[in-house]
Amino acid sequence: MKLTIADAGPVSPLPILRPPAVPIADFGHPPSMLPYGRRDSYGRDPVEREVPAVTLENERLRAVFLPGLGGRLWSLVDLATGRELLHRNPVIQPANLALRDAWFAGGVEWNLGTTGHWALTCDPLHAAWVDAPYPVLRLYEYERLRGLVVQIDASLPPGSPALVVSVAVHNPRPETVPVYWWSNIAVPQTPGTRVLAPAAQADHFGYAQRLTTVAYPGEPDSSYPATWSEAADYFFHITSDTPWIAAVDAEGHGLLHTSTSRLKGRKLFGWGTSPGGARWQQWLSGPGAPYLEIQAGLARTQLQHLPLPGGTTWTWTETYSPLALPHPDAPYDRARAAVEAAAGTLALAHPSLSEHAAGAWTDRPVAEAVHRGSGWGALERRAGGLPESSATPFPDDTLGEEQTPWLALLEEGGLPGEAVCVVGPRWLSLLRGAADWHGLYHLGLNLWATGDRSGAQAAWGRALAERRHPLVLRALAESHRIGGDDAAAAVLLLEAHTLAPAVRPLTVETLSALIAAGRPADALALVDGLDPDDRAHGRTRLLEAQAALAAGERARTGRILEEGLVVPDLREGEDALDDLWFAYHGRDSELPAAYDFRMSRPRG
Incomplete structure (x- = not known):
């Protein structure tokens, strides 16, 4: 299908040594994102192009999946009304919100690994039709951070009012592995959108504080996200044996998500109405396309991991269905009871939603491959880490250039x-x-x-001692930087950059290290010697402006701010732009909307 898309680009040659940042330490927090590298070679110039898509359809629903982009469920249409139930983003625009940087808003994203948007969110998955009595689409891949095989079976049984998604997460290793899963469901946000869940309490996280248990919806009524002043997460204390969450508009139309009990967590995320929240919405989806997310996970919050024993497979089933709520503005308990009844009716009508049926297709072999994922599963199978499986085959013909050196290590x-x-x-x-x-x-x-x-x-x-290679210099530099020694990191990175001046991620790390080490003049000298394209990149210009301010070259900073500074890979929660603006203009100046990405409303 044709979509307007800005490509995430090639993976950086510099692997991610830093651990993911989470507010609270937890069992299972990984020491780094290895073996993954960053996906940070994107811009903000989307074009229309063909994107691989797979469609499921019955008499009532049409579902479209993007196997080349993390298997994202991109569209779910109620055929009776023509309503799109998901936030089908008018543009696929990468931004720095994922564990590996590039992420895009919209649809339903599957998240396996650790706290954050998963490592494969912009990567291809394997896709195949399952040997089943009606069409069952299987999406699967080998997730390398945890060494797990993820399998997502999606189907629209004849006459079903719900898309049925059965997930299996398999640990092929003998040891216990920390596991994390959240299904992130983006839905349109209208002024009257209301979110309901079977809970009277939630753990609230507001970006300026840690988790706090609050009443839900409380006072003022938090079930209307379009009224929030700031971005926030609500992790619900679910009380139902059949967990669910729903979002409906002012007319009562929307999406109901239910699951079997293993997927017990539920969350609501909204951007709020602050200038920064509005800017993020526009940054990710363009003007006039606000959205929020309702989510479902294995644990209560996204700061937790659960132990998956060796040789074990966990399965659960999720459903995605249209919801028509007669009185969406009724008192919360009454509206919640109405959704609870709808979820119960759905479960009774569909045996596939029962606990014993979860993962019904898990062991069925695939019949026809329709999209290729990576060759990493095949390499791990060749290394003896994955058994042969007709349900999730990783054939040798998926091995490519990236796997070839490692095959040589195995064989030679x-x-x-x-x-x-x-x-x-x-x-x-x-x-x-x-x-x-x-x-x-x-x-x-x-x-x-x-x-x-x-x-x-x-x-x-x-x-x-064998060779002064830039990759080794950079790895050792990053280890020093993580350990707090900015001066040592800067020395090593300068040497690495001299050997590989055309590697833009290395340029960015070197400039950052020089500024952190109190060497802004050296950072500016490096900028002055860059290739014009590298110098013009938004991240490089931001670092140049920061270095110029630190070096006392205020006019240089002012020129960059006046010309307009667009940083494609600005991180979620990063305050670099507003800090730079206020450092130059003073705290009493008005921050332009284009530079306001603050997740919390500024305090007076």
């Missing part, structure tokens, strides 16, 4: 070329005998992924 004992990162127990074992710079570099990455920071630094030190 050496790692040729400059391979992308792979981590895991088998690979760590194979790399322990490495003596060349390349093998030692990857040994360090594998040790870092286990949390052995000193071992990783030692491996990288040995690698540098």
